[in-house]
Amino acid sequence: xxxxxxxxxxxxxxxxxxxxxxxxxxxxFPEEPSVFDYALHPYRSFNCFMATLxxxxxxxxxxxxxxxxxxxxxxLNSVMGLIKLSYCKKTLNIDGNACQTMMSVxxxxxxxxxxxxxxxxxxxxxxxxxxxxxxxxxxxxTCAFTFLAAVPLHQAAMAASLMFLCNLQxxxxxxxxxxxxxxxxxxxxxxxxxMVSYVWGLFxxxxxxxxxxxxxxxxxxDPRIIFWGCIPLxxxxxxxxxxxxxxxxxxxxxxRGFDWELVKEHPYIIAFCLIMAAxxxxxxxxxxxxxxxxxxxxxxxxxxxxxxxxxxxxxLPRQLAMCNFYMFISCVLYxxxxxxxxxxxxxxxxxxxxxxxxxxxxxxxYASLVGSVTGWLGIVLFQWLMSDWNFRTxxxxxxxxxxxxxxxxxxxxxxxxxxxxISDKAFYMFGDAVIGNVVGMxxxxxxxxxxxxxxxxxxxxxxxxxxxxxQNFGGVVSSQIGIxxxxxxxxxxxDPCDFTNLNLLVSIYPSCFVILxxxxxxxxxxxxxxxxxxxxxxxxxxxxxxx
Numbered sequence: 001x002x003x004x005x006x007x008x009x010x011x012x013x014x015x016x017x018x019x020x021x022x023x024x025x026x027x028x029f030p031e032e033p034s035v036f037d038y039a040l041h042p043y044r045s046f047n048c049f050m051a052t053l054x055x056x057x058x059x060x061x062x063x064x065x066x067x068x069x070x071x072x073x074x075x076l077n078s079v080m081g082l083i084k085l086s087y088c089k090k091t092l093n094i095d096g097n098a099c100q101t102m103m104s105v106x107x108x109x110x111x112x113x114x115x116x117x118x119x120x121x122x123x124x125x126x127x128x129x130x131x132x133x134x135x136x137x138x139x140x141x142t143c144a145f146t147f148l149a150a151v152p153l154h155q156a157a158m159a160a161s162l163m164f165l166c167n168l169q170x171x172x173x174x175x176x177x178x179x180x181x182x183x184x185x186x187x188x189x190x191x192x193x194x195m196v197s198y199v200w201g202l203f204x205x206x207x208x209x210x211x212x213x214x215x216x217x218x219x220x221x222d223p224r225i226i227f228w229g230c231i232p233l234x235x236x237x238x239x240x241x242x243x244x245x246x247x248x249x250x251x252x253x254x255x256r257g258f259d260w261e262l263v264k265e266h267p268y269i270i271a272f273c274l275i276m277a278a279x280x281x282x283x284x285x286x287x288x289x290x291x292x293x294x295x296x297x298x299x300x301x302x303x304x305x306x307x308x309x310x311x312x313x314x315x316l317p318r319q320l321a322m323c324n325f326y327m328f329i330s331c332v333l334y335x336x337x338x339x340x341x342x343x344x345x346x347x348x349x350x351x352x353x354x355x356x357x358x359x360x361x362x363x364x365x366y367a368s369l370v371g372s373v374t375g376w377l378g379i380v381l382f383q384w385l386m387s388d389w390n391f392r393t394x395x396x397x398x399x400x401x402x403x404x405x406x407x408x409x410x411x412x413x414x415x416x417x418x419x420x421x422i423s424d425k426a427f428y429m430f431g432d433a434v435i436g437n438v439v440g441m442x443x444x445x446x447x448x449x450x451x452x453x454x455x456x457x458x459x460x461x462x463x464x465x466x467x468x469x470x471q472n473f474g475g476v477v478s479s480q481i482g483i484x485x486x487x488x489x490x491x492x493x494x495d496p497c498d499f500t501n502l503n504l505l506v507s508i509y510p511s512c513f514v515i516l517x518x519x520x521x522x523x524x525x526x527x528x529x530x531x532x533x534x535x536x537x538x539x540x541x542x543x544x545x546x547x
Contacts, residue, residue: 049194049198052194053198056184056194057184057195060240060243061180061181061247062198063240064177064237064246065177065181065195065198066202067236069177069200069206070202070205071233071236072233072234072236072237073174073206074202074207074209074210075206075209075233076206076234077170079210079229080167082211082214082364082368083218083223083226083227084102085099085342085346085360085364086218086219086223086364087159087223087224088102089343091222092153092156095339095343095492095494096339096340096343096493097294097339098291099156099339099343100482100483100486101287101294103160104287104479104480104483105157105164105288106163106164106166106167107167107472107475108283108284108476109164110167110468110472111276111469111473111475112276112277112280112469113172113465113472114272114273114465114466114469114470115273115277115465116133116171116172117175117179117273117463117466117469118270118274118465120175121262122258122259122263123257124251124256127256128249129176129251130180130246131242131248133172134172134173134237134246137168137169137173138169138173138234138235138241140168141166141168142235144165144169145234146227147162148162148224148227148230149228149231160287160288166230169234173237175465176246177246180246180247180248204372208372210368211371213226213229214365215359215362215364215366216361218361218364268315269315269316269463269466271315272308272312272315273465273466275311276308276469276470276473277469279304282300283301283304286300295484295487297480297484298483298484301476301480301481302477304477305328305477309328312324313325316466320463320466320467323467324466324467324470327470329474331471331472331478332474332478332481335478335481336481337482339486339493340493341502343494344356344493344499345363346358346359347493347499351493351494352499354418356424356425356428358425358428366425405430408427408428408430409506410507411427412428413502413506414503489501
């Protein structure tokens, strides 16, 4: 390992090595640093960072995680998010609500991660808990991207089904890689933030690369062409996984088969994961069968939300339930009306006279590139300043900044920025679409560190899936509420367009957060870790604001 450690052109400071906790390699300037030392400071910092990572986790594992979060979750997942608007408008020719419904179906695999985790932990496929699940899901994803690229589709339901398979690959690979690095982080807790920063740094880099290409291609050509570029990205993880860079241990022949002992040891966690997966799949089926029945979709989503929340506190360990509920309710209350907003920002002069009229190059590429930079900024700030902050402070700050960011969107929709002499393209950069990336890092990275400390041994993938899946289902519920709210408000995103009440919908963001975080005596705390959840006060606050 000597060759990978920084050389003595400055003064490396080796942390004390502990087999159980790992080794940190930090650095320090010479006593009299020169301009050259300061100029090379970023490079040397990165060199120490990578030396710490490779020393504690190994080069092969670093490559596996690199491919996963740069190519698959970074680039591929970002393409899936960026292409949806142009694909809906130019290829499928559907309105905002139909586009958002299609994406709710497509995102369902992220909500069934619990069931995928149960399968991976309880049944070693071909003798491995992770390896062959990743390979098989990647083959399915690669085939789905090939179909999307080669076959011209005109039905949103068919496109949603194929995108379901694409996201199934990304979600499965993400889940099992998360479970593995969570397991390794538990063994070496001192190095946990190093792995988290590496993962999300690569994710932001992959997002950056994806953003460069999607917008210009979508403006100049049929967005379906972009799916051709997704095929090698989807297949990229197959080779390192087949070579077992994930360090997935082979299960002995005599121990293969379904692990019923694991089910007996954690019956409620596993049952909860399976029920949540069934609920999420039921939501996707309802969306496909009753594609335009948004009221029934919303009622199903809200009803199952209540049931799952009750089960979480009855069946899960208290701390795990707290973590689970916080992620879930924060997603549900962040009402998703992206279908209406996306169409408004990119509508032509006939649909929105005097509107921004953003093209896809600006809306998908320039804005996303700035968002990637702010996401990197969030990672750096977290690693440098916030890694030792308590979770309560981080999540309070995250929520407040989200409220401020949504206010910028409201100002823009009301066209006040034009009255103030600020162009749409300049003002949009201050809104939620861009600031949201850095805020998301503030909320997500400490959540991952906390989760790595809560996962029960032997159930790493399932516990990660439980928390991530419940959070993602919260996003699905938020989307279903937003779709119906858009329909109820009379917003129409195709000719004849009507965005009269769009600003009212955007104002739902801060209103929901105020309801959640404020009470008569200003000391209301909602599911911050290691605190108590006072449901009676929570309900009284909601009643107070609705009456």
